[in-house]
Amino acid sequence: MAPRALSLLVSLLETSSGRVVEDTLDTADRDAFEVLRETGALVVADDVPVILCPACGDQDVAPRRIAGVLQGLCPDCGYVPITNASLKAWAFDPSWLLGRLRMAFGIAARQDSVELVPGTLWKVGDHKTGKQAHRVLLARRLSEHSVHKAFREALLDKVERDNAVIISTTPKSAAMVSDVSLPFVHLAEIVHLRSGKLELDEERWAWCLKPAHLRSHADSSVFYDGYRAAIVGGEEYSFSVNQALVFEALDGEPGTKRLGSTIMADIGSPQRNPRALFRHNPRQIEGFDRLVAYDDYGFYWLKRR
Numbered sequence: 001m002a003p004r005a006l007s008l009l010v011s012l013l014e015t016s017s018g019r020v021v022e023d024t025l026d027t028a029d030r031d032a033f034e035v036l037r038e039t040g041a042l043v044v045a046d047d048v049p050v051i052l053c054p055a056c057g058d059q060d061v062a063p064r065r066i067a068g069v070l071q072g073l074c075p076d077c078g079y080v081p082i083t084n085a086s087l088k089a090w091a092f093d094p095s096w097l098l099g100r101l102r103m104a105f106g107i108a109a110r111q112d113s114v115e116l117v118p119g120t121l122w123k124v125g126d127h128k129t130g131k132q133a134h135r136v137l138l139a140r141r142l143s144e145h146s147v148h149k150a151f152r153e154a155l156l157d158k159v160e161r162d163n164a165v166i167i168s169t170t171p172k173s174a175a176m177v178s179d180v181s182l183p184f185v186h187l188a189e190i191v192h193l194r195s196g197k198l199e200l201d202e203e204r205w206a207w208c209l210k211p212a213h214l215r216s217h218a219d220s221s222v223f224y225d226g227y228r229a230a231i232v233g234g235e236e237y238s239f240s241v242n243q244a245l246v247f248e249a250l251d252g253e254p255g256t257k258r259l260g261s262t263i264m265a266d267i268g269s270p271q272r273n274p275r276a277l278f279r280h281n282p283r284q285i286e287g288f289d290r291l292v293a294y295d296d297y298g299f300y301w302l303k304r305r
């Protein structure tokens with residue numbers, strides 16, 4: 001459940017409110033939500049952002065307490081009472097996340113994180129490796145232009161650009177940072193959530209510390225951990241060793257086609273075609289379908305890399 005919890009936290013961080021209304025959660029997200037709540041990643045928010053209008057079920061309304069009664073103003077229905085007793089919003093807690101990140105990086109407890117752009121960019125702390133110190137930054141919602149502008153300005157004014165590492169909840173493909181030479185990693189890629197703690201992915205961190213020319217070599221914005229994991233649109237997918245071999249066989253320029261049966265023979269799999277290797281796990285087949293395309297002639301290719 002833990003990877004799912006981190007995915008839910010990431011998707012929450014990518015919303016402007018950073019909030020979730022308990023009653024509107026998908027059943028699929030319930031367990032992940034409980035994990036986040038129990039570990040303290042979420043705190044009770046004072047006001048609920050928006051919910052579907054209880055009258056028409058069509059428009060978004062923002063619940064407000066007016067004269068002691070919870071109601072919302074719907075463009076279609078006018079004022080509607082909101083009777084849902086357990087309507088409760090939860091917000092991500094930046095201090096929890098920053099604290100767990102400092103622990104994951106082994107940053108001295110006396111160091112405090114600093115908010116560089118309100119609600120969107122933080123200096124987590126300075127991480128020392130031998131003589132070198134690296135400034136660890138946390139950013140969210142970098143695909144939004146207003147946030148992105150403030151992020152750029154802070155990067156110029158407040159960050160020594162030679163030694164910083166950017167951790168973001170926005171996937172690299174959406175973050176408009178192709179010109180930024182700093183290491184840029186997705187939150188779900190650099191840490192793992194285990195028993196309420198964030199653990200640093202040492203391999204990915206080692207990659208961050210490499211000089212730029214070594215880092216860019218054979219780097220994928222989607223796959224990591226030797227194709228055992230991928231992040232698409234902020235969602236993290238984990239794959240088996242054999243499944244990873246399929247991605248490795250397909251890797252190359254997006255659109256470069258390979259015959260499925262040849263791949264299966266190459267990797268020594270008895271399955272008929274690459275997709276068959278993923279079909280038993282709903283999560284893995286979803287990941288496969290977001291990453292791989294195929295045609296009626298049995299050819300397969302990557303949609304992105």
Ligand SMILES: [Zn+2]
Nearest residue numbers: 053056074077
């Ligand atoms: Zn309505």
